[in-house]
Amino acid sequence: MIPILEAEVLDHYEVAPEHFVLTLDAPPIAEQARPGQFVMLRALDAWDPLLPRAFSVFHADSEGGTLSVLYRVVGRGTGRLRGHEPGMYVRAWGPLGNQFRLPEGERVVLVGGGVGVPPLVFWAERLAALAVPMEIVALIGAQRGELLVGLEQLKRARVTFRCATDDGSAGHRGYVTDLLPRTLEGKRATVYACGPMPMLRAVARITEATETPTELALEAPMACGVGACLGCTIPRRGGGYARVCSDGPVFPARDVDWSLMP
Numbered sequence: 001m002i003p004i005l006e007a008e009v010l011d012h013y014e015v016a017p018e019h020f021v022l023t024l025d026a027p028p029i030a031e032q033a034r035p036g037q038f039v040m041l042r043a044l045d046a047w048d049p050l051l052p053r054a055f056s057v058f059h060a061d062s063e064g065g066t067l068s069v070l071y072r073v074v075g076r077g078t079g080r081l082r083g084h085e086p087g088m089y090v091r092a093w094g095p096l097g098n099q100f101r102l103p104e105g106e107r108v109v110l111v112g113g114g115v116g117v118p119p120l121v122f123w124a125e126r127l128a129a130l131a132v133p134m135e136i137v138a139l140i141g142a143q144r145g146e147l148l149v150g151l152e153q154l155k156r157a158r159v160t161f162r163c164a165t166d167d168g169s170a171g172h173r174g175y176v177t178d179l180l181p182r183t184l185e186g187k188r189a190t191v192y193a194c195g196p197m198p199m200l201r202a203v204a205r206i207t208e209a210t211e212t213p214t215e216l217a218l219e220a221p222m223a224c225g226v227g228a229c230l231g232c233t234i235p236r237r238g239g240g241y242a243r244v245c246s247d248g249p250v251f252p253a254r255d256v257d258w259s260l261m262p
């Protein structure tokens with residue numbers, strides 16, 4: 001059974017313009033959450049929007065029972081969430097979907113763009129806590145420097161990171177994927193990526209050419225979150241469709257038919 005809760009807001013603060021970290025008291029979800037998975041959230045005090053919104057797990061503390069998401073305000077649902085002060089409640093259910101699989105080799109490269117960074121931070125924290133020697137490198141992109149998120153958490157997890165911004169206000173000027181080919185030189189790596197679709201498409205193209213195992217956490221418009229409405233399908237390589245919510249959201253890059261992706 002997927003836990004469905006009325007979860008108390010414990011903390012809610014702005015980390016970057018229009019980007020917020022929301023922490024909930026949600027022990028059953030926090031206990032089960034794994035990197036790559038997501039939760040559905042919805043305000044309790046309004047019918048509009050009716051449908052919940054999906055957010056990747058940014059941090060889960062199974063002992064403390066808390067769960068955090070990092071989100072950007074883009075429309076009605078995220079706008080409603082933003083109005084929640086500590087002490088208020090939201091409807092939360094999850095964790096939903098699958099999780100990242102353990103890397104092959106001793107090098108991990110994370111590629112995150114915008115609000116695709118949260119699940120990668122959670123994954124970096126969990127990988128860093130494993131008693132296995134592993135080098136973790138993160139490539140983090142945003143439109144401009146003030147919108148780069150998750151860097152504090154990556155530092156704390158002792159992850160080496162490089163940044164890219166569209167306007168050059170921090171790190172490399174250009175796409176975060178420009179940094180990927182050089183980062184893949186040398187040791188065999190496994191790549192995990194989450195971010196806008198054009199970024200994921202570029203990651204898939206680069207890593208397919210270098211035969212680097214790659215997992216992508218995809219986003220799609222979602223209504224039910226549990227595989228029932230078929231609103232979130234993507235084309236599979238070799239034919240057929242997969243549901244991002246229940247077959248994913250994490251997919252091997254080679255399983256996606258990029259020629260049919262919108």
Ligand SMILES: Cc1cc2nc3c(=O)[nH]c(=O)nc-3n(C[C@H](O)[C@H](O)[C@H](O)COP(=O)(O)OP(=O)(O)OC[C@H]3O[C@@H](n4cnc5c(N)ncnc54)[C@H](O)[C@@H]3O)c2cc1C
Pocket residue numbers: 038049053054055056057069070071072073074075076077078079115118119218219220221222249
């Ligand atoms: C598995 C999954 C994990 C996600 N994790 C995060 C996260 O960690 N942080 C975060 O900020 N967002 C995340 N999202 C995206 C988030 O769900 C949307 O931003 C949210 O649903 C927008 O709701 P809204 O009512 O505010 O916007 P709406 O009013 O519904 O839409 C506003 C604008 O955003 C676009 N939009 C809506 N949903 C999506 C989507 N899923 N992908 C791309 N564009 C969309 C619409 O086309 C429209 O242009 C995730 C989505 C999925 C499917």
Ligand code: FES
Pocket residue numbers: 221222223224225226227228229230231232233243244245246
């Ligand atoms: S959101 Fe309903 S099937 Fe995926």
